[in-house]
Amino acid sequence: MSEAKKVPVGVSARHIHLTEAHVAALFGEGAALTEMKPLSQPGQFAANETVAVYGPKGAFAKVRILGPTRPATQLEVSRTDAFALGLNPPVRESGKIKGTPGIRIVGPAGEVTVEQGVIVAARHLHMHTSDAERFGVADKQLLRVRVGGERGLVFGNVVARVSDQFALDMHIDTDEGNAAGVATGEYGEIVD
Amino acid sequence: MSEAKKVPVGVSARHIHLTEAHVAALFGEGAALTEMKPLSQPGQFAANETVAVYGPKGAFAKVRILGPTRPATQLEVSRTDAFALGLNPPVRESGKIKGTPGIRIVGPAGEVTVEQGVIVAARHLHMHTSDAERFGVADKQLLRVRVGGERGLVFGNVVARVSDQFALDMHIDTDEGNAAGVATGEYGEIVD
Numbered sequence: 001m002s003e004a005k006k007v008p009v010g011v012s013a014r015h016i017h018l019t020e021a022h023v024a025a026l027f028g029e030g031a032a033l034t035e036m037k038p039l040s041q042p043g044q045f046a047a048n049e050t051v052a053v054y055g056p057k058g059a060f061a062k063v064r065i066l067g068p069t070r071p072a073t074q075l076e077v078s079r080t081d082a083f084a085l086g087l088n089p090p091v092r093e094s095g096k097i098k099g100t101p102g103i104r105i106v107g108p109a110g111e112v113t114v115e116q117g118v119i120v121a122a123r124h125l126h127m128h129t130s131d132a133e134r135f136g137v138a139d140k141q142l143l144r145v146r147v148g149g150e151r152g153l154v155f156g157n158v159v160a161r162v163s164d165q166f167a168l169d170m171h172i173d174t175d176e177g178n179a180a181g182v183a184t185g186e187y188g189e190i191v192d
Numbered sequence: 193m194s195e196a197k198k199v200p201v202g203v204s205a206r207h208i209h210l211t212e213a214h215v216a217a218l219f220g221e222g223a224a225l226t227e228m229k230p231l232s233q234p235g236q237f238a239a240n241e242t243v244a245v246y247g248p249k250g251a252f253a254k255v256r257i258l259g260p261t262r263p264a265t266q267l268e269v270s271r272t273d274a275f276a277l278g279l280n281p282p283v284r285e286s287g288k289i290k291g292t293p294g295i296r297i298v299g300p301a302g303e304v305t306v307e308q309g310v311i312v313a314a315r316h317l318h319m320h321t322s323d324a325e326r327f328g329v330a331d332k333q334l335l336r337v338r339v340g341g342e343r344g345l346v347f348g349n350v351v352a353r354v355s356d357q358f359a360l361d362m363h364i365d366t367d368e369g370n371a372a373g374v375a376t377g378e379y380g381e382i383v384d
Binding site: 080123157172173176180181 | 270
């Protein structure tokens, strides 16, 4: 593997982002998310809090909330999870939830049903502005990233997300991690 | 997509192959598998019969049996399924079950616990001898196959399986199908 184009891989299990209003509705007025552990992106964290989500066909009892709160509530699932819930969400970049399926969310203090917000996250590669310069890559550029090993493959359409607030990390979901035989903490490389 | 190197894709859900003795143990003496529908490979079929399988952590109530019977019983699951069962099977070619995890199998007339036989199937490309000649590919050769679309990727280590008993069909599991956004009946192409 070329050291120069090496990128760490993070496999994201299903998770949810909540608005401040939904945190209050689900956990009670004045409640706040509390940090269980930091994520690879600066300021982002996995919360101690979880919620249950109910689709038309199935449910997940404990979905991890990722903080901090966001302008819109968004549930990110794998295609496998989506089948279990009985939903057919599109593959989308985070935040682009217009026209996506809704979901019922239940917390210890209440419940919320959102009309949209369920996505299968498009595979993407967070990078700091300095990484982008080093790689010669622009924000939103579609990249190819190779993962080695017995289930080795080359992911296409990996969206570059460049910001001076980001740390280098490629995010794929559990279906993609399983298909490639790759786990969080392992590495891929950008293919020219 | 180059028409010349186009290959149909088949996404395999979890399934089981049984020995004649295990069919008798699970469905009763004299019982035989009955055909629900033919598969892409000549002579192979999905049976009407299903079994339940129990791992240390979870179970699947209805696992489709593929016929005809085989010299060894083999359960093929995705990595996602394996987590649900609480097993850690290796990625293997069909039939290579030495040292793989066992499983408890329950049918309407009895049950069987096998000491080995659970695998995650290695992605492979069945082809007729005439296809292999046309592609310039040898049996057991490792190929790369590209799948297009928004989750497009290039699968590496696709094992060519050449026989005059085989029909052209690339077999991947549900994790791989979900990761690539590809369904049975769609197409990939062999990459040079």
